[in-house]
Amino acid sequence: xxWINGQLLSPEVARIDPRDRGFTLGDGLFETLAALDGHPIDxxxxxxRLARGSTVLELPLPVEATEVATAIGQVLEANxxxxxxxxxxxxxxxxxxxxxxxxxLDPKPNIVITASSFPQIPSYLDAATVPIRRNEGxxxxxxxxxxxxxxxxxxxxxxxxxxxxxxxxxxxxRIAGFARGNLFALIGETWVTPPLADGVLDxxxxxxxxxxxQKSRIRVAENSLERPEIDLIRALFISNSLxxxxxxxxxxxxxxxxxxxxxxxxxxxxxx
Amino acid sequence: xxWINGQLLSPEVARIDPRDRGFTLGDGLFETLAALDGHPIDxxxxxxRLARGSTVLELPLPVEATEVATAIGQVLEANxxxxxxxxxxxxxxxxxxxxxxxxxLDPKPNIVITASSFPQIPSYLDAATVPIRRNEGxxxxxxxxxxxxxxxxxxxxxxxxxxxxxxxxxxxxRIAGFARGNLFALIGETWVTPPLADGVLDxxxxxxxxxxxQKSRIRVAENSLERPEIDLIRALFISNSLxxxxxxxxxxxxxxxxxxxxxxxxxxxxxx
Numbered sequence: 001x002x003w004i005n006g007q008l009l010s011p012e013v014a015r016i017d018p019r020d021r022g023f024t025l026g027d028g029l030f031e032t033l034a035a036l037d038g039h040p041i042d043x044x045x046x047x048x049r050l051a052r053g054s055t056v057l058e059l060p061l062p063v064e065a066t067e068v069a070t071a072i073g074q075v076l077e078a079n080x081x082x083x084x085x086x087x088x089x090x091x092x093x094x095x096x097x098x099x100x101x102x103x104x105l106d107p108k109p110n111i112v113i114t115a116s117s118f119p120q121i122p123s124y125l126d127a128a129t130v131p132i133r134r135n136e137g138x139x140x141x142x143x144x145x146x147x148x149x150x151x152x153x154x155x156x157x158x159x160x161x162x163x164x165x166x167x168x169x170x171x172x173x174r175i176a177g178f179a180r181g182n183l184f185a186l187i188g189e190t191w192v193t194p195p196l197a198d199g200v201l202d203x204x205x206x207x208x209x210x211x212x213x214q215k216s217r218i219r220v221a222e223n224s225l226e227r228p229e230i231d232l233i234r235a236l237f238i239s240n241s242l243x244x245x246x247x248x249x250x251x252x253x254x255x256x257x258x259x260x261x262x263x264x265x266x267x268x269x270x271x272x
Numbered sequence: 273x274x275w276i277n278g279q280l281l282s283p284e285v286a287r288i289d290p291r292d293r294g295f296t297l298g299d300g301l302f303e304t305l306a307a308l309d310g311h312p313i314d315x316x317x318x319x320x321r322l323a324r325g326s327t328v329l330e331l332p333l334p335v336e337a338t339e340v341a342t343a344i345g346q347v348l349e350a351n352x353x354x355x356x357x358x359x360x361x362x363x364x365x366x367x368x369x370x371x372x373x374x375x376x377l378d379p380k381p382n383i384v385i386t387a388s389s390f391p392q393i394p395s396y397l398d399a400a401t402v403p404i405r406r407n408e409g410x411x412x413x414x415x416x417x418x419x420x421x422x423x424x425x426x427x428x429x430x431x432x433x434x435x436x437x438x439x440x441x442x443x444x445x446r447i448a449g450f451a452r453g454n455l456f457a458l459i460g461e462t463w464v465t466p467p468l469a470d471g472v473l474d475x476x477x478x479x480x481x482x483x484x485x486q487k488s489r490i491r492v493a494e495n496s497l498e499r500p501e502i503d504l505i506r507a508l509f510i511s512n513s514l515x516x517x518x519x520x521x522x523x524x525x526x527x528x529x530x531x532x533x534x535x536x537x538x539x540x541x542x543x544x
Binding site for chain 1: 274276283286287288289290291292294295296297298299302328329330359361363365368370371372373374375384386388391403404405406407408409410411412417418419420421422423424425427428431441442443444451452
């Protein structure tokens with residue numbers, strides 16, 4: 001069952017108008033988050049990011065946070081996912097528009113919430129550096145818009161290279177992150193993650209790690225990573241709201257450190 | 273009326289599944305073209321570009337060219353647009369997928385064709401250089417994918433600057449084109465248009481102009497244009513399939529040449 005604009009409908013009945021700008025132009029936003037025993041995790045942070053995106057797109061949010069929380073409970077229950085872990089997706093689109101790029105004068109945005117069984121978290125992933133670049137010159141690289149096709153293509157390129165995850169550079173040749181999440185690289189004794197200005201998604205888990213690092217004795221820094229610095233990376237993790245942090249076992253075929261000391265450090269950074 | 277997967281349906285009934293990857297990830301392609309008296313203009317060239325895009329996305333085209341031509345005739349007639357000029361849009365999406373970025377194993381693509389009354393072609397436009405950049409490092413900048421939000425935002429930025437059209441640079445600071453079409457700039461005695469590698473849409477009208485220029489005595493060149501060269505531009509046109517070529521009267525407030533000699537040159541370049 002799908003929650004759409006206040007109604008729970010079967011996927012065969014739920015309907016997006018083919019003229020919806022979410023469909024025609026990718027004009028909208030989304031959030032992916034985890035749920036545990038019927039409760040969404042970090043919902044407030046996800047809704048804050050959605051609100052930041054809606055400001056960038058000048059796209060009003062048609063629901064309150066409390067309505068979203070209620071809807072999430074309903075969609076989890078309707079899909080038999082109220083117990084254990086589940087994956088949630090919230091999609092906001094601008095709604096029907098007339099021909100062309102100009103915004104509709106009286107937009108009627110749509111909200112869709114879907115729930116799926118939780119993906120199995122792999123114990124590690126292999127990553128490959130792919131040709132496709134992130135657009136550091138667009139605000140879309142920092143928010144979660146419906147323009148996600150670069151990431152889809154990057155993921156395909158990684159698979160063609162025999163890996164499961166794509167390391168993406170920006171057009172300056174700096175490391176931006178992974179197709180499915182943010183990047184933390186151990187260089188020397190410091191965990192480095194690229195700054196948002198380098199075309200980096202403003203990840204909820206990334207922000208949590210940066211906050212927690214201040215409280216712990218683990219050194220984390222937001223620094224640009226030039227392409228030659230790939231060779232200096234000793235260990236590498238991907239972070240996102242569903243995976244938490246997963247170690248990269250091999251980058252472009254080169255083995256990364258994956259020992260217990262690192263795993264303990266990472267666990268400390270993920271504590272709420 | 274909307275043509276969708278072989279059926280003519282009213283917009284209130286026509287339905288895209290909210291799980292369609294065209295809606296959730298912008299995973300699809302589109303074409304915009306003109307029609308005259310019930311016949312699409314340059315349909316073969318548009319379908320060739322669609323086929324090139326479908327190769328980039330590994331997204332099979334579920335219809336033959338003859339079916340598209342028939343469908344276009346039907347949708348024009350159903351909307352009372354068989355006489356005179358009309359604007360057509362063909363949208364191809366990958367169809368329903370499960371959670372995540374990986375391509376569905378058995379995709380069921382959707383095709384939607386809509387027709388609208390033809391937009392009034394302005395006699396000129398004012399343009400402004402906007403902050404948002406085109407992604408020269410993505411193949412999506414050269415095809416017409418459903419990831420069109422950068423162009424939407426660029427157009428908004430141009431409006432905020434008091435102009436009707438957005439001049440977009442790429443991340444190297446080179447001129448890439450306009451939010452709604454390709455760019456031809458008169459520098460010295462040569463019409464210059466940036467090469468596709470600079471993050472430029474492979475425009476149907478752009479290609480026609482380049483072909484025609486070889487037959488005429490008008491000098492046209494595909495050259496990169498660095499930002500400082502903006503000051504050398506004496507005249508400027510936007511090209512796309514609906515507008516043909518429209519002169520830019522002012523760029524960032526500076527007046528451009530718009531005389532009859534130029535208009536005659538442009539007319540020669542658009543002949544089929």
